[in-house]
Amino acid sequence: MRCNDILKRLDAWVDRELPPGETRALEAHLAHCPACRKEALAQVHLARALDELPPLTAPRKLSRQIRQAIHALTDPPNLAQWWRHLTLAWRSAVCGATLAGLVCGAVMGTHLAATLDMGSLYTPYQILYDSGRLYP
Numbered sequence: 001m002r003c004n005d006i007l008k009r010l011d012a013w014v015d016r017e018l019p020p021g022e023t024r025a026l027e028a029h030l031a032h033c034p035a036c037r038k039e040a041l042a043q044v045h046l047a048r049a050l051d052e053l054p055p056l057t058a059p060r061k062l063s064r065q066i067r068q069a070i071h072a073l074t075d076p077p078n079l080a081q082w083w084r085h086l087t088l089a090w091r092s093a094v095c096g097a098t099l100a101g102l103v104c105g106a107v108m109g110t111h112l113a114a115t116l117d118m119g120s121l122y123t124p125y126q127i128l129y130d131s132g133r134l135y136p
């Protein structure tokens with residue numbers, strides 16, 4: 001291993017994340033390279049100093065902001081939010097289309113009820129199917 005390879009792997013070595021073969025090669029290099037050994041010792045001391053720090057608690061505001069950001073990324077789009085982005089013209093168009101659909105459904109349902117025998121237990125679909133109107 002070269003010095004550059006060693007320096008790139010020192011973090012993993014300090015955290016004991018290297019595979020055994022790589023660990024042996026790195027430690028063999030450290031045994032005969034004073035520059036890398038000096039850097040390795042500095043990283044070991046830094047890791048120990050960081051381990052001795054007391055655990056930190058995130059400020060409430062930061063924690064709340066992170067949760068809101070996660071929710072914004074993961075929650076399905078809010079219908080009210082979608083509605084707010086529409087202009088008045090689009091809102092009117094959506095309301096008109098919905099109203100037209102309801103009126104058409106009511107008229108068609110009334111017509112269907114008037115033309116079919118609704119006294120039976122069959123659904124309108126079954127009645128249409130049995131009458132042969134659905135599949136001539």
Ligand SMILES: [Zn+2]
Nearest residue numbers: 003006033036
């Ligand atoms: Zn070296």
